Amino acid sequence: MQMIAERLMTAGPTPQLVGGRDRLSGRITFPLPADETRFEAILLPSEGHIWTWTVQRFRPKSPPYVGPEAFEPFAIAYVQLGELIIVETRLTGFAFDTLKVGLPCRLVGEALGGRLTFAFAPLEPRT
């Protein structure tokens, strides 16, 4: 499936978001800015925890939203990735009434409007 944007995340079973590190200040940002002389690409941790969250209860307007016409509310969050950065993301696989700050989560691909975007899903306990 085609990615919704180039250089957004890596492929494979354990995908990672592609961020940018400012070569001068060391500041890390996401997504990777176009200015490659100033920013070098870095791979962000694939696991993190929910920093804050909400549920989108009404359908965003189209355009630009490419999700299905038949709207189902979806959760979104800012997820803290280690001590590097906090990224805004869709959540998938969480029951809304279980959402809370601090829940662990991991990066997954999510199909949306025929393309692949990123989302964070619950991090199952390791067996």
Place this chain on the structure above:
Amino acid sequence: MTDVCIIGAGIHPFGRTEGMSGLQQGVFAVRRALADSGIDWPDIEIAFGGSSAAGNADTMVGELGLTGVPFINVANGCATGGSALYGAFAAIKAGQADLALAVGFDKHPRGSFDPKPADWGLPDWVGETGLMLTTQFFALKLRRYMEQFGISERTLGLIAEKAYGNGSLAPHSWRKTPVDLDTILNSQMVNDPLTKYMFCSPAEGGVALVLASHSKARALGATPVFLKTATMRTRPPGSFEVFSPSLDIVRGPSPTVIAAKAAFEAAGIGPQDVDVAQLQDTESGAEIMHMAENGFCADGEQEQWIAEGRTKINGALPVNTDGGCLACGEPIGASGLRQVFENVIQLRGAAGARQVPGARTAYSHVYGAPGVSAITILQR
């Protein structure tokens, strides 16, 4: 440098006005402000104005008169009105003019705002994946704040209840009917934890203010309200702003925090000296967070302040005495000037049933995307 005075204030009622463009509502407000100040349009030496979605402010010279006046268009998101006022304030301070106009107006379609990612320097996927909504930002910032500082959902409801109560007392408000706490808390959830009644709606309206140098105000025999400061700041590093795909791990203050500090310094007063405040309340949580960001209380104290009714009209620090954005709606270009209009009316003692007794010092604060904050402090 001269003191700056507000000698005229005009408003076109907020809400929805079929058959009248946003620009026409701006012109209406200018005519009201001119009449209020006792001067005529050709007397205005410089004008600043703007809207977000209702056209170029300077085109109103076609209706007001082709006097050749320099008219500067301002576009600063929700802070457009505040920035226009800042321009007019600075022009008089600098001695460039003795009479200046600030005007803001707008007219938005129904439903949520529909920003384009490219206008905010963001890639298309942010909008395509449903992350480009102002309501989400408000909810996300608020949820974090509530968890950190122990703010309850009931307190969010009490803010909205106060807003609709105050709005019912203001002639220029949109929502004229008080709404009780249970209705607010049980209304449709929009972006958790915020329900329908906790959000303002895009709306229409126009506001204009006539500013004068102190000597000019005296010569005109006006009863001036002094504009002690108009301060505007953009975001510092580490702030939490709308339309941010990522946040820095090292957190910093908001643009409101640094603007408020600068405003109090410029005015030579502190938060304890303020008698009435208009704080940006695009939703209930914004008012709560802005109480602390502007320095009126510590983080977390809002829970007790609201329980005790300290920000009601008869409280220690009345906040949003005309119902704020919640009761007046949000015409982006006009909101910041509505707050100042309300403060002028309060300081003149002309606010009727919503009058704050003996108000001498009034404060206003707007916040806008992508991280701007504009503050005024008025005194009589």
